[in-house]
Amino acid sequence: xxxxxxxxxxxxxxxxxxxxxxxxxxxxxxxxxxxxxxxxxxxxxxxxxxxxxxxxxxxxxxxxxxxxxxxxxxxxxxxxxxxxxxxxxxxxxxxxxxxxxxxxxxxxxxxxxxxxxxxxxxxxxxxxxxxxxxxxxxxxx
Numbered sequence: 001x002x003x004x005x006x007x008x009x010x011x012x013x014x015x016x017x018x019x020x021x022x023x024x025x026x027x028x029x030x031x032x033x034x035x036x037x038x039x040x041x042x043x044x045x046x047x048x049x050x051x052x053x054x055x056x057x058x059x060x061x062x063x064x065x066x067x068x069x070x071x072x073x074x075x076x077x078x079x080x081x082x083x084x085x086x087x088x089x090x091x092x093x094x095x096x097x098x099x100x101x102x103x104x105x106x107x108x109x110x111x112x113x114x115x116x117x118x119x120x121x122x123x124x125x126x127x128x129x130x131x132x133x134x135x136x137x138x139x140x141x
Contacts, residue, residue, distance in 0.1 A: 003064045003131055006097045007041050007089070010105075014088035016081070035073035036122060037081040042067045044128065049135075058135045061103060067128050075113065075123040082111035082125035089129055103132040 004025050017023035017039040024040045026029055031038050044067050049059030068085050072078035092105040108128040117126040 002136075003062075003133065004041055004043050004066065006100065006133075007066060007131075009098055010092060011039065011041070011084065011085060011088055012060055014084075014091075016084045016088050031090055031118075031120075034076070037072035037077045038068055038122075039081055040069040042069070047130065050132070057068065060134070061132050062135050064131050064133075065108070065125070065128060066131065067126060069115065069126045070111075071118050071122040071124050073122055075125075078123040078125040079102070079111065082127065086111050086127055088095070097133075100136055101134040103134075106130045106132075 008019050008023060008025055009025055011017050012019055021037065022038050024038065027042055029040060031040065034135050044065045046062070046064040048063060050061040050063060052060040068082065070078045070081035070085065072081060086107055089105045090107055092102055095102055106129065108130055111125050111127045113123065115126050118124050
């Protein structure tokens with residue numbers, strides 16, 4: 001599974017949002033009209049892999065990053081959803097997610113309303129996360 005799918009698993013498992021109803025993945029996801037609140041996860045690259053002395057063939061850890069965006073009819077609704085997502089993701093430490101070892105998810109800043117309103121006039125609150133996880137065993141370089 002990919003990191004974005006794993007993030008969806010974490011967020012749905014924590015009852016933050018429901019995939020396809022209030023949780024949407026990737027830049028091409030169509031966010032429904034309406035008040036929401038809605039949550040989007042967009043992968044944003046990363047800082048490159050981490051190796052160790054015994055990691056041969058694959059990196060010891062991958063370090064992708066993602067942006068989490070909460071949208072809602074009001075600032076309090078968007079902020080509350082962003083904080084719920086932040087809390088759920090922050091809690092991930094040394095655990096398996098969909099069969100892959102995740103060392104941690106580290107928020108890179110506090111949730112903020114820096115994005116302003118979306119195209120439909122909804123408030124947006126966002127933050128970015130850095131992920132440290134083992135490569136998927138099916139990954140080939």
